[in-house]
Structure formats: C-alpha cells, structure tokens
Amino acid sequence: MLRGLRRSGILIPFIILFIALAISSKPFATKVNLLNLLDQQSALLVIACAGTLVFVAGGLDLSVGAVYALSAVVAARLAQHGDIGLALLVGVLVGVLVGLLNGVIVAIFEINPLIATLSMSFVVSGIASLITSGDSITLYHRSAYGDLARTQIFSVTSATWLTLLVACLLGAALWATSFGRHIYAVGGNINAARLAGLRVTQIRVATFAISGGAAAFGGLIDSSRVLSAQATNGGDTLTFTVIAGIVVGGTSMLGGEGAVWRSVLGILFLALIGNGYNLLGLDPLYQQVTLGVLILLAVAVEGFGRIAERWNIRSWRRRPAPQVAT
C-alpha cells in the first residue's frame, strides 16, 4: 500500500485538499479565485518544472531565487529606454548563462551542487543589487512590458498560458525524449550512465542551464505582472518554496526519480494551503507550521517507500547494521 501511495504520491492529498476547500469555502471554487491562483503561481511553477530536471539528474539548484531577481532587474533596466523584446531576451540569456556556469562548476569541476549554487546565489544577488543600487526599477511608463504576463487570451492571462507551455515542454522532455531518459540515468547511477555511453557532463550542465533559464523567465513574468523589478525579490524564500514544491510532489532528492507533473501539483498544493488559510480566515501564523509538517510528511512517505521496497526485494546487505548489545 505504501508503494502505491508513493507512486500516486501528491495526487490523492491534492484532490482531497481541493475538495475540502471547495466544500468549506464558497469563494474558493470560483473561476476568478482559481485563475488568480494559477496566475500568481506562474513563476514558481516554471522554475519548479525546470528544477525537477535538475533534481532528477541528481543535482540541486539553490541559485534560482537570485537568478529570478537578476534577470528581472537586467531586463527592466534595459526596457526602461530600449527595446522590450530585446530586454526580455537578454534577461533569459542572463539566466541561461548563470545556469551554464553552475553546471560547469558542478559537472566539470565536481563541486557539490549545494555549495556551488549557494555561492552562485550570493554572487548573482550581489550583481543584481549593484545594478539597481538598492532601488526598485519601475516601468509604469512602459506598459508594453506588462504584455508578457498580463495579456488576456480567452480570459486567462498570458502568464498562465506561458506556464502551461513551459510545463508541457519540460514534462515531455523528461518523459518522452531520449534526453529525458539520459537525465534519469545520470541521476540514478552516474557510473553506469557513463559506461552506457552517455555524455554525462553535458547532460548535467544542460539541466542547470535549463533551470537558470527558467528562473530568469519566472523573474521576467513576475516583473511584467507588477511592472517593476527589485534586487530583493525572489531570493531564498522563492528558492525554498520551489524545492519544497518539488519534494512535496514526490521527486526524489537523491536523483533518478521524479516527474514534472508532480512538481506542478506540489507547488499548487502549497498554494492551495495558503489560499485556504486566506479564504477560511485562519491565523496565518499556523500556515508555516502546516507547510513544514507537510514537507516532512512528504519526505517521510518517500523514506517509508524505500524501506518497504527494501523489504520486498529482501536484500540482506542493504539492511542497517544490527545493533550491538551493550
């Protein structure tokens, strides 16, 4: 049963929470609320989808929050006077570049991804602050900048459409392409992947580059929604929300397992909780406690799943060493 639970993972709790909220709160199940919810989560969703690829390849990207801020301020600064399309393009490229750098440090210089991307996040945040000199860059005079996220298509914002597009693309890349298979292989057993003839380094670098690009894109979407950018946006809070979403979704932190749809549900699940607290008028102080407990639960289910699997294959040597009597 645990195995099944782990497999379906986030799906069942998500549905239960959704139904519970729909019953207990009238305004919850309205089109306005749900679309609004999706619109607000666009950036997080985009970043978490790409982050899933990094996770599955056995990596971790802690620089997404910083890249999110940097790309937004770079694009905003350029868009203040220059061409908006070009500004957005440069914004994404900045993210891809940081991602490539992360990948090179991790895959070629073999630095632990946690340390590498954490350090990178300091560097990137610093550069973002230098660009803005600590101020907020506003683009109210350039409302075309807002078209990226705020255009309504079939009464749904373009931010949501773009998110949907990115999620589908990344999900398909992981699920259906040979590139995706390679990512699973590299995260599952890097030695075996190398011996199977895969370009291990390139694959790892690619996942980081994609993550950097997605973090940048997320930054652009949010700056476009509010027509302003600040070096202090995003940051660690965003990074950890993304990681929490991925983990709650059921993607393994150890690599080799996971899926993009899981991360989408994971992020939305966290958003539902926040939304629920708002709508039901509960004390928001408990929200953090709930979040923490849920993440722990998600990780625990994974752990139990592993233990259960171990029992199933009855492998002697993988059991913990017997305790020695004292």
Added chain:
Amino acid sequence: MRIDVVETAEAPRRSFAGLEVIGISKTFGAVRALNDVTLRIEPGTVHALVGENGAGKSTLGKIIAGVIQPDQGQVAIGGRTVSMRSPRDALVHGIATIEQEISLVPGLAVQDNVFLGAEPHACGLVRRRELRRRWQMISDESGFRLDGFQQVSSLRLGEQQQVEILRALSRRADLIVMDEPTAALTEQEAHVLHRTIRSVVARGATVLIVTHFLKEVLALADTVTVLRDGKHVRTGPASAETEASLIQAMLGRDLSTVFPEKRPAPATAPVVLGGENIVAPGVRGVSVEVRAGEILGLAGLEGSGRAELARALFGQLKMSSGKLFIGGEPVRRPSPRRALAHGLSMVPASRRDDGLFLTRPIVENVSISSLADVSRLGVVRRRAETQRIAEVLSTLDVPPDRQRRPVSTLSGGNQQKVLFARAFMRRPLALIANEPTRGVDIGAKTAIYGLLHGLAEQGVGILLISSEREELIGLSHRVLVMCRGEVSAELVGDEIREDRILTAALTNTQEAESDSAWRGAGQPHPSLRNTIRRDGE
C-alpha cells in the same frame, strides 16, 4: 547492561549446546522461501548453508540471526526454544551476525571498533587502559595479528573482517553467522579468512556460513546443509561431499554439460578488438587481439591488471600510451562512448555500481545505450522500443511481460541478463564480459555460458574476464594469463588447464614475495574497491 569481557577472555566459554531449527517456514507474499526446515548446528563446528539463489539459505541465515522471524517453527538453543525479534535479541542468546558489508567505523582505531558500544567506562568516561587490557586479551585469544591502534580505514578487507569477528567474540558470541563472507575478497584474503574461521572454531566458537562458493564449503566446513526451493535436502559431513554431489543436490539434477562444446574461430577471422602496447594504471605494456567468433579468456590473480586492461580497452580507464583498434579501425582518445560507437560493448563487473539503474524499469535499462535506434527527433517511440526489447529479452529467457517493472525486482541472474540485453541491442562486433556470472545462481550461470557461446557463434569477439578458473577453462578458446600488469602466458587448446593458468599467474612471483607484497599494500587494491559492494543475494 554492561558485558564483562574479561570474564569471556579468561573464564571458559559458557557451554553452547548447539542450535536447532525446528520446522521453520517463511512466506514472502506469494513466495514460499522456507518450507518446514529442520536442522541442527553442532557446537564447535563450521556449518555451511548452500543452495541456489532463492533456495532460502539467506532467509534461514537471517532467521537464525534474528533479522527476520519465521511464520512457523522454532529456533532452540540447547533444547530450549528461544524467541528472537531482532539481531540484538539474538546477541543476548549468543548469536552474532557478520554481514557481507563491513559495518565498522572507518575513522576509529581497531580496538575502539571492537568495543564500540561496550566500552569499559567509569563516570561516563572510557577507561582507556582497561580497554587496552581487554583488547590485548581478546587479541591474544584469537591469534590474529592486528594492531589495536591502527585505523580501520587503512586495513585490508580481510583484516576488517577479522575486526568484525573480534567484535563478535568480545560480545561472547557462541555462534557467528556469516553471509557470503568471501564474496568480496581476493583469493589470498579468502585464505586468511578461512584460517581465521578455523582458529575461532578451534577455540570453541561455532560458525555458520551462507555461501555460493562450493570449493570454500568443501575446504572449510565440517557440516553442509543443502537447501533447494525452500526445502531441506540434506545435512551431512562435508567430507562426504564433492562439488558434483553438492551441485546435484542443489539443482536436483546432474550438471554434466555445464559448458557448451567449444568451436574455435578460424585463425583467419578478422581481429575485432585489438590493443597494442597498452600502458595504463596497473597495466604495463600489453598487446591483445580478439578475433571475430573467438572467446579470449583473461586470467590472473586479483591485482594482476586484468580488470584494468579491460577497463582501459573500454575507455573507462585512461591509458598513458598504446593503441586501440575496434573492428579494425583505430580509436582515438578512447572513452566508453567512443568504444560503443565503434562496436565494442561491455558487461561491467559490478551490476549495481556500474551497470544498472535500479529504480528504473527494465525496458529503460536495456534501451539506454540504443535510444537513437528507437527514437525520432529525440522523442522515444515507446511502441518500437517495447517491441525491440521484448524480442531481445525473449532470446535471453527473461520474462518480457515484466518490462515496466523496476529492474531491482529481478533476481541477480536476470539482472545480469538485462545488461547482456543492453549490449546485444547495439549489435556489437566485440564484447568485454567482466565477471559475467558473479553473484548469480548456477542455473543462471549455465544460461550465461550458453549466451556467450551463442554470441561467439554469431561472430562476436568476446573478451572474458573471470575469477572462476573453471569458467575460463570451460569457455575460452584461448587464454591470456596476466601477472603484475603483463601477459605472462598465452594458452591455446589443451594447454588451457588449471595448473598452467595458476603457474603463469604466479610466474614472476614467488609465493612468499606475493604474500608480503599483498600484506604491505595496506589499502585494498583499487580494482577491488569496485567489487566490494556487490550483489548480496
């Protein structure tokens, strides 16, 4: 509870009257692992449990060790039924387990590891002098020559096992259960362990070993119990058994035709895998040629450079000089990727470390090296993939209906076949099979022999590396024997005999010299490190 070790070391052992297993049954899901097994382990003997994978020997070992509990039946010590819910309970009854995987703290000294968790202490402080005294006593008693102050991480594997044994003895264990103790050891280390086991038994302990290696059983055990399909076949003195009689008991049939008849390839067949003067870490200038349809055996002791040569040929190990030819073409800057592209495949020595993606489905494990064949524009065509793999798997006798299940659910033998399937899918010109039958049961071994033979018939050149000499002798058309990084002999036809191989493997090496060189080495040989963590079935 504090255990007074001094008492064990000085006073006579409390009498252990033997252990009885009475009518034990155990079911896992739909699988009946053990079916009404009854046997007796006499005190002061080495008792071996043998059987194919899945015969239930590990399960029985685990029940005796308290790791798992039987559904029915009892374990009795000296006629009194005991209930053991954990390895800790078992220890109270004088039963200690030494797992295949070493569970020592590498950074601590030998003596601290031995008394870990049972240190003599006063007011929360370890009484170091007392600990030292007890160490001396237990060390003298065992007759092992270990330095108590040495860090465990600098010991060889065989010595680490001695530390584990000392730990078991220091806890007053009467019965020591060992699961595949020599699986990860070199031949010499296995000899040391055998001496060790005999000496502890001579001092009154009882040892139960669970093992695949029949030679070991015959050399070491006093009593042998054979299990087959969860049932007890027989228990008898080891002196009454031969390898053939054990195999027959394990399989329930004779195994006279284990090896297919050799049909050597003509000398005119093209060379599909060639190495010229290859120099790499552990390899000192070796030339090698494998012809199409030929099975070339590579023999040598552990550390002779045979594994390194194979890894250098596949591009896994960087060679400092030498040339590599695959299918007649030179390969520049070899890497596994280039080797595969030129038509060389490899089945690595360690399935878990270098071969499988354990959590992924079987199908993905097979197709990973050949995704380009089953995809269009980078998108994998699942139907084509499933079909191709069903074909490959059915030729290998792996149930193809299980394609979507994780590869970890397969038995060791079938996991090995998955790796063969991966190699097949590339339709290689040449194949390096590195320890292809390690940790698989006898049935699967026979199947793998057939596979290698069949591949050679189809014109694939095979380089076979194996620690099991009979396998090399039974399959190879030609054997190169390596010693200290060089080829010391080439044997063809009737020359391929056990004595010739062994002599050549020890050529430039006197017994004593090799013994001291191996002792002085300190660290496990690099090639060994990969083999340490291997399949535990």
